[in-house]
Amino acid sequence: MTSKQGDENSSGWFGRLKQGLGRTSNSFSSGVGGIFTRRKLDEETLDELEDFLIGADLGAELSEDIRRDLSHRYFDRETSPDTIREVVAGWICKALTPVAQPLVIDPAHRPNVILVIGVNGTGKTTTIGKLAKQFRIGGKRVTLVAGDTFRAAAINQLKIWGERAGCPVVAAAPGADAAGLAYEGLRQAIADGTDILFMDTAGRLHNRADLMAELEKVSRVIKKIDASAPHNCLLVLDATTGQNALAQVEAFAKMLPLSGLIVTKLDGTARGGVLVAIAKRFRLPIHAIGIGEGIDDLRPFAAIDLANALVGLDRRDRG
Amino acid sequence: MFDSLSDRLGTVFEALRKRGALDERHVNDALRQVRVALLEADVALPVVKEFIASIRERAVGTEVLRSVTPGQMVVKTVHDHLVEMLGGESEGINLTATPPIAIMLVGLQGSGKTTTCAKLARRLSTTQKRRVLMASLDVYRPAAQDQLAVLGKQAEVPTLPIVAGQQPVAIARRAMEVGRLQGYDVVLLDTAGRLHIDDEMMIEAAAVRDATNPAEVLLVADAMTGQDAVTLAESFHQRVGLSGIALTRVDGDARGGAALSMRAATGCPVKLLGVGEKLDAIEDFHPDRLASRILGMGDVVSLVEKASETIDQEEAEKLARKFEKGRFDFNDLAAQLRQMRKMGGMEGLMGMLPGVAKVKKQLAQSRLDDGVLVRSEAIISSMTKAERRNVRLLNGSRRRRIAAGSGTTIQDVNRVVKQYKEMSGMMKKMNKQGKKGIMRHGLPGMPPGPFNFG
Numbered sequence: 001m002t003s004k005q006g007d008e009n010s011s012g013w014f015g016r017l018k019q020g021l022g023r024t025s026n027s028f029s030s031g032v033g034g035i036f037t038r039r040k041l042d043e044e045t046l047d048e049l050e051d052f053l054i055g056a057d058l059g060a061e062l063s064e065d066i067r068r069d070l071s072h073r074y075f076d077r078e079t080s081p082d083t084i085r086e087v088v089a090g091w092i093c094k095a096l097t098p099v100a101q102p103l104v105i106d107p108a109h110r111p112n113v114i115l116v117i118g119v120n121g122t123g124k125t126t127t128i129g130k131l132a133k134q135f136r137i138g139g140k141r142v143t144l145v146a147g148d149t150f151r152a153a154a155i156n157q158l159k160i161w162g163e164r165a166g167c168p169v170v171a172a173a174p175g176a177d178a179a180g181l182a183y184e185g186l187r188q189a190i191a192d193g194t195d196i197l198f199m200d201t202a203g204r205l206h207n208r209a210d211l212m213a214e215l216e217k218v219s220r221v222i223k224k225i226d227a228s229a230p231h232n233c234l235l236v237l238d239a240t241t242g243q244n245a246l247a248q249v250e251a252f253a254k255m256l257p258l259s260g261l262i263v264t265k266l267d268g269t270a271r272g273g274v275l276v277a278i279a280k281r282f283r284l285p286i287h288a289i290g291i292g293e294g295i296d297d298l299r300p301f302a303a304i305d306l307a308n309a310l311v312g313l314d315r316r317d318r319g
Numbered sequence: 320m321f322d323s324l325s326d327r328l329g330t331v332f333e334a335l336r337k338r339g340a341l342d343e344r345h346v347n348d349a350l351r352q353v354r355v356a357l358l359e360a361d362v363a364l365p366v367v368k369e370f371i372a373s374i375r376e377r378a379v380g381t382e383v384l385r386s387v388t389p390g391q392m393v394v395k396t397v398h399d400h401l402v403e404m405l406g407g408e409s410e411g412i413n414l415t416a417t418p419p420i421a422i423m424l425v426g427l428q429g430s431g432k433t434t435t436c437a438k439l440a441r442r443l444s445t446t447q448k449r450r451v452l453m454a455s456l457d458v459y460r461p462a463a464q465d466q467l468a469v470l471g472k473q474a475e476v477p478t479l480p481i482v483a484g485q486q487p488v489a490i491a492r493r494a495m496e497v498g499r500l501q502g503y504d505v506v507l508l509d510t511a512g513r514l515h516i517d518d519e520m521m522i523e524a525a526a527v528r529d530a531t532n533p534a535e536v537l538l539v540a541d542a543m544t545g546q547d548a549v550t551l552a553e554s555f556h557q558r559v560g561l562s563g564i565a566l567t568r569v570d571g572d573a574r575g576g577a578a579l580s581m582r583a584a585t586g587c588p589v590k591l592l593g594v595g596e597k598l599d600a601i602e603d604f605h606p607d608r609l610a611s612r613i614l615g616m617g618d619v620v621s622l623v624e625k626a627s628e629t630i631d632q633e634e635a636e637k638l639a640r641k642f643e644k645g646r647f648d649f650n651d652l653a654a655q656l657r658q659m660r661k662m663g664g665m666e667g668l669m670g671m672l673p674g675v676a677k678v679k680k681q682l683a684q685s686r687l688d689d690g691v692l693v694r695s696e697a698i699i700s701s702m703t704k705a706e707r708r709n710v711r712l713l714n715g716s717r718r719r720r721i722a723a724g725s726g727t728t729i730q731d732v733n734r735v736v737k738q739y740k741e742m743s744g745m746m747k748k749m750n751k752q753g754k755k756g757i758m759r760h761g762l763p764g765m766p767p768g769p770f771n772f773g
Contacts, residue, residue: 051364054358054364054546055363055364055546056546057545057546057547059358059359060354060355060358060359119543119568119571120429120431120568120596121428121429121430121431121541122429123428123429150596151466152433152465152466152467152469152470152473153462153463153465153466153468153469154462154466156461156462156465157460157461157462157463157466159462160461160462161461174469205568205570205571205572206571206572207570207571207572208570238429238541238543240427240541240544240545240547240551241541241543241544241545242361242543242544242545242546242548242573242576242577243359243360243361243545244361244543244545244571244572244573244574245543245545247572247573265427265428265429265514267514268427268514268515268516268547268551269515269516269547269550269551270545270546270547271546271547273546274545293428293459293460
């Protein structure tokens with residue numbers, strides 16, 4: 001999609017997100033606006049509000065919480081659509097703000113080993129390509145390990161991203177042992193004086209015990225070289241995913257100490273509302289969001305922006 | 320993670336066990352629980368609402384059968400209606416057009432199009448004996464065309480040679496041309512992942528459709544998809560025109576409510592299920608099974624089917640005969656362990672059983688996983704032939720040797736011996752009671768083995 005990369009780079013990430021969420025917010029905000037043509041907040045209005053939140057993947061339980069909170073404070077009182085939007089955005093923002101933390105690389109560990117994991121098709125390889133470029137621009141020496149030795153052509157895919165980002169890729173033959181490759185990758189990275197080492201992994205469903213054990217083995221093996229590695233363990237989540245994202249976080253966190261999340265495909269109409277539930281339950285940092293297939297389509301995660309985009313508010317200075 | 324619908328309804332109806340018919344208040348309470356259960360299963364809200372409305376009509380005034388609780392009655396009503404909405408009978412891939420028949424796969428990025436393409440190609444070429452050609456139209460994602468080429472080799476299905484720089488519509492035309500000239504029956508077109516709001520890309524998909532006139536346009540969608548399923552399915556249907564849905568990652572633990580949403584939004588049947596990473600992990604869709612899964616009721620039919628598929632009938636009969644004669648040795652135990660592993664191991668078996676969510680959690684905590692099966696087999700392999708036939712030979716020193724030989728501990732060896740003794744104990748009982756007794760109770764310490772299905 002090279003043709004589309006150039007012209008959209010100039011706008012800020014909020015602009016991009018809004019553009020991505022464009023249709024979503026339109027339907028959503030007109031929806032929220034539509035609800036509050038009545039002046040008083042009554043049961044029916046609350047029902048509709050709850051439905052909207054559920055429609056954004058916030059989940060049944062959380063949506064009910066927000067509804068209760070609103071009902072508590074505003075029931076039977078005169079309200080305006082904007083007030084309600086701000087209250088809901090504020091509520092979501094409060095849940096998300098503590099977890100909106102950028103990915104900070106501790107220079108004390110060199111190389112800083114970043115293991116990137118997740119279920120199939122969430123965008124691990126693409127995310128590594130984008131992150132590698134950002135750190136390259138920041139003047140870091142970055143190496144990639146093509147640890148997805150299972151999926152056909154995943155190694156080539158990462159190699160192409162390596163070329164685009166301008167960093168070397170350590171790879172083995174397809175079907176090779178992922179843990180052995182990780183070991184070799186770290187050994188080479190130390191020899192080359194690499195600052196940051198990204199390790200790609202094969203996508204795996206979180207309920208497959210054998211594949212999850214394999215992941216734990218990768219971590220165990222690299223500890224033989226550096227006991228503090230991996231220094232970061234990033235779980236990549238697809239924003240299109242519904243309530244199952246909670247199960248994913250839970251299962252991966254059980255296997256490896258997760259350090260943070262990256263959420264991809266937020267440029268679609270999926271609203272990623274499950275993040276609010278994840279933030280509340282697991283308190284894991286959300287480092288960045290993916291909003292496109294281009295190498296620059298990765299942005300820091302900002303709580304207020306997502307909260308506002310979810311309820312259809314478009315000014316940044318709220319909250 | 321989620322309570323099943325039956326659990327939820329259990330609490331609602333606990334107080335009203337003795338009622339004869341369901342009145343409106345009970346139904347309302349129950350339907351609220353149904354609503355939450357469906358939403359937690361990621362069924363889209365508009366679909367849930369419609370569903371609840373029609374259930375309400377049916378449920379009020381329903382006579383509760385004496386043998387079941389009102390909760391079970393509602394679950395049954397909900398289940399039946401779900402099956403109906405998911406589309407009665409399962410429909411296969413349409414192969415009635417004049418060859419070469421084009422089949423186009425579309426969907427979001429990372430939904431599993433390429434893998435599904437290879438699985439479908441393999442299935443059509445092996446079980447249905449069709450000559451199949453695959454072509455990747457994904458010129459955007461790095462190495463996407465290589466991926467299909469590699470999978471083609473694994474599936475032993477030819478792929479269209481890659482011409483660098485050629486655009487999707489041109490590739491599609493070339494694929495159909497090659498299909499015509501070389502006498503292929505089916506041409507599978509694997510398109511690039513695209514967002515349904517990406518205008519340019521949707522125009523491209525429609526252009527590919529117009530150029531190839533496909534008999535099937537399958538939307539490939541992840542079973543884990545959330546509320547967005549309706550929007551995306553509607554958009555693809557509107558812009559490209561779908562004929563069916565292929566649901567992927569059904570081997571995950573998502574409830575798969577998205578399937579219901581997409582079916583309702585497009586009216587297109589779910590035609591295929593992706594159930595694993597291997598190329599033969601593709602299944603036909605069965606509405607009743609997915610309905611049970613959405614409601615958290617397990618999937619007994621799949622279990623039985625899988626058992627009958629993988630279990631060697633002859634071996635099972637041999638085992639049964641040994642049972643009757645009262646001669647069951649370690650070799651037979653090893654054979655049974657192998658059968659269990661073939662059926663997908665503990666996890667695979669448990670996932671299909673209804674109401675074992677709790678057991679499953681306990682299993683996970685106790686780390687009783689497939690390793691147990693493998694270790695038990697290793698232990699038996701480390702026994703001498705004489706030991707396998709006669710458990711009495713196994714004294715302390717022999718057990719030590721077996722533990723060392725199999726890389727396990729004496730405790731592990733003792734466990735296997737104990738398991739064997741329990742089984743042969745059951746066997747003796749069975750000989751006294753006749754076969755029925757054991758069928759009803761199953762064997763201690765073992766998930767259902769071949770003889771439970773015999």
